[in-house]
Amino acid sequence: MKIGVISFAHMHAFSYTKALLEIEGVELTGIADPVEERGRKYAEHFGTVYYQDYRELLKQGLNGVIVTSENVHHKEHVLAAAKAGVHVLCEKPLSTNIQDAQAMIDACKANGVLLQTAFPVRYNTTVVRAKQMIDEGKLGRILAMKGTNRGRNPGGWFVDPELSGGGAVIDHTVHVADIMRWITGTEVKDVYAEVDHLISENPIDDSGILTMEFDNGVFATLDCSWSRNKEFPTWGDVTLEIIGSEGTLSIDATSQKLHVYTDESGYRHHAWGDGMDASLVRDFVSSISSGAAEASVTGEDGLRALAIALAAYQSSEGHRTVAMAEL
Amino acid sequence: MLQVLVIGAGTMGRAHAAAYASMPGAQLIGIADIRMEQAQQLAEKCGTRAYPSFEDAVSDLGTERINVIDVCLPTPLHKNYVVMAADIGKHVICEKPLARSEEDARFMIDYCQEKGVRLFVGHVLRFFPEYVKAKSILDQGGIGKPAVIRAGRGGGYPIGWNHWYSDFGASGGITLDAMIHDFDYLRWCFGEVERVYAKGLHGRHQAQLDYALVTLRFRSGVIAHVEGTWAHEGFSMNLEMAGTKGIIDYDSAKDSPILFKTRSNAATIPGVAVPESPLARSPYYRELEHFMSCIRDGSEPLVSAEDAYEALRIALAALASMDSGEPVLIDNTTPVITST
Numbered sequence: 001m002k003i004g005v006i007s008f009a010h011m012h013a014f015s016y017t018k019a020l021l022e023i024e025g026v027e028l029t030g031i032a033d034p035v036e037e038r039g040r041k042y043a044e045h046f047g048t049v050y051y052q053d054y055r056e057l058l059k060q061g062l063n064g065v066i067v068t069s070e071n072v073h074h075k076e077h078v079l080a081a082a083k084a085g086v087h088v089l090c091e092k093p094l095s096t097n098i099q100d101a102q103a104m105i106d107a108c109k110a111n112g113v114l115l116q117t118a119f120p121v122r123y124n125t126t127v128v129r130a131k132q133m134i135d136e137g138k139l140g141r142i143l144a145m146k147g148t149n150r151g152r153n154p155g156g157w158f159v160d161p162e163l164s165g166g167g168a169v170i171d172h173t174v175h176v177a178d179i180m181r182w183i184t185g186t187e188v189k190d191v192y193a194e195v196d197h198l199i200s201e202n203p204i205d206d207s208g209i210l211t212m213e214f215d216n217g218v219f220a221t222l223d224c225s226w227s228r229n230k231e232f233p234t235w236g237d238v239t240l241e242i243i244g245s246e247g248t249l250s251i252d253a254t255s256q257k258l259h260v261y262t263d264e265s266g267y268r269h270h271a272w273g274d275g276m277d278a279s280l281v282r283d284f285v286s287s288i289s290s291g292a293a294e295a296s297v298t299g300e301d302g303l304r305a306l307a308i309a310l311a312a313y314q315s316s317e318g319h320r321t322v323a324m325a326e327l
Numbered sequence: 328m329l330q331v332l333v334i335g336a337g338t339m340g341r342a343h344a345a346a347y348a349s350m351p352g353a354q355l356i357g358i359a360d361i362r363m364e365q366a367q368q369l370a371e372k373c374g375t376r377a378y379p380s381f382e383d384a385v386s387d388l389g390t391e392r393i394n395v396i397d398v399c400l401p402t403p404l405h406k407n408y409v410v411m412a413a414d415i416g417k418h419v420i421c422e423k424p425l426a427r428s429e430e431d432a433r434f435m436i437d438y439c440q441e442k443g444v445r446l447f448v449g450h451v452l453r454f455f456p457e458y459v460k461a462k463s464i465l466d467q468g469g470i471g472k473p474a475v476i477r478a479g480r481g482g483g484y485p486i487g488w489n490h491w492y493s494d495f496g497a498s499g500g501i502t503l504d505a506m507i508h509d510f511d512y513l514r515w516c517f518g519e520v521e522r523v524y525a526k527g528l529h530g531r532h533q534a535q536l537d538y539a540l541v542t543l544r545f546r547s548g549v550i551a552h553v554e555g556t557w558a559h560e561g562f563s564m565n566l567e568m569a570g571t572k573g574i575i576d577y578d579s580a581k582d583s584p585i586l587f588k589t590r591s592n593a594a595t596i597p598g599v600a601v602p603e604s605p606l607a608r609s610p611y612y613r614e615l616e617h618f619m620s621c622i623r624d625g626s627e628p629l630v631s632a633e634d635a636y637e638a639l640r641i642a643l644a645a646l647a648s649m650d651s652g653e654p655v656l657i658d659n660t661t662p663v664i665t666s667t
Binding site: 144146190192194196198199206207208211213217219223225227228229231232248319321 | 522528534536538548550552554558560570654
């Protein structure tokens, strides 16, 4: 199976590509990147061919492609892949607006290719186990949820709205919003949010608290702030606490860690849990090889999560609750 | 020597009575509770006298002997007893929340002022050393400019006299009864609140559970997330302040200096873990000692009745937001009288 990677703009490209190489029967056909220095560096690192133009890569008879370009370029790359009949794994957020996300979904459908949104947290072993406990009914009826997905300010193109479409809210809402949808099996009905630029020097949103109400009456909050500073012992967190009629369930997806104290780098967490990126890539490859009708995590899932982030921006600007139906 | 009469021998009455019993400069001269047995038990423990009612205590002790009346009763009873105490010219300490409604709280504050007695409200979180320390780091610029704050508290569903906690009209649930601690503390740290948005379990689920998630937007720009739970097991509280230059993080469940665990003695009886965070002087002691000293020298308290009133307005705004599904603006245009 021939797989290519379009752009190393997003750092996840590295772990996805590494995961590809570990899958038997997969050939890393090439890496396309408009930034020649970056593209050549990683192509050399992974022992594959460098393409400056992604169109050239798409002509190499690929079965699948991983799109890890800047958010605003997802659409162009996914549409081109769909047209070339290549299955796509696209980095989150799927897009920066609903129209583009819908166009991507439609193009993949029309060309009969899979569109998977890269939501690695769905493959986190801890999260998968928690979902299983909930499905077994241990929690009873879900009543409320409290989530966090905080991190450091990633800098670079992430803080340039022309390329990212937004800051912390678009970057960090989608993971846990997707998990909340997945766990409850229902959709968000409305969103309220307080969003602002309070922490970094870059003039982009870095602080956000969302409140969501789901169709079934469950309510939830999500802290998506880039509020971890450089001395914080790790990059950030993914947590979700669920209040059920029969009990509570606290998920801390990155809590499998060592506390390491060194004179050189101070106090740091070192994770030892299962990696999630490899499972994500493996699942994409297996959906292609099994001829699945749909990816396990679809473009539609990506759009729904993106819509929640966009509703948060709208809510914060207008100081009002925004119904998802308005979008 | 300030002579104190405690009204109510419940959880708060016990905490306050224990503090007075060991406090130089204060004397616990009586405990009144309509549950005479409970009053007697507590009085015996604290070396004082028990009374079956406020009236009995006042007539037996005589109004001259009483300097302070400390009201540790369920919220809906606060107003009557504060008024009764003010009527006989005694300074009042009242447990939080001051009242169930803004009107009652305003009435109580004004009434005490008219009667020339002082009114103190037990927002004890301002006397918890970990919260005091966090504010001092914040005030010294230790985390730069504050940005995103998270606070939370709770545990199991409280069992009170006559199940008054589960009467929402009386207690206001977790939001009014417990989260008001955090509202007051956060307002102390970050100033006035501009907007409140909240969701809660009240009205959604019938069982004895309450859970609320509240977002506060301060005029300063600070965003705070406050969680209140009566849906967990075992009390804990937490606070995180993230700013432009640092983070302060505290979780009583994670940092427990003492954890006593009983061994399970049969396959069917599990062991129990009991955490403790001992202090030479409890936060209740620190609070009440401070109020005593304010009474003695006439100085302003660290937390005024007006502060308690403002915290109540935030809690009521949260309840209003839960009802309307929209954010509620805190009207800060009304002039605030700062003296008590």
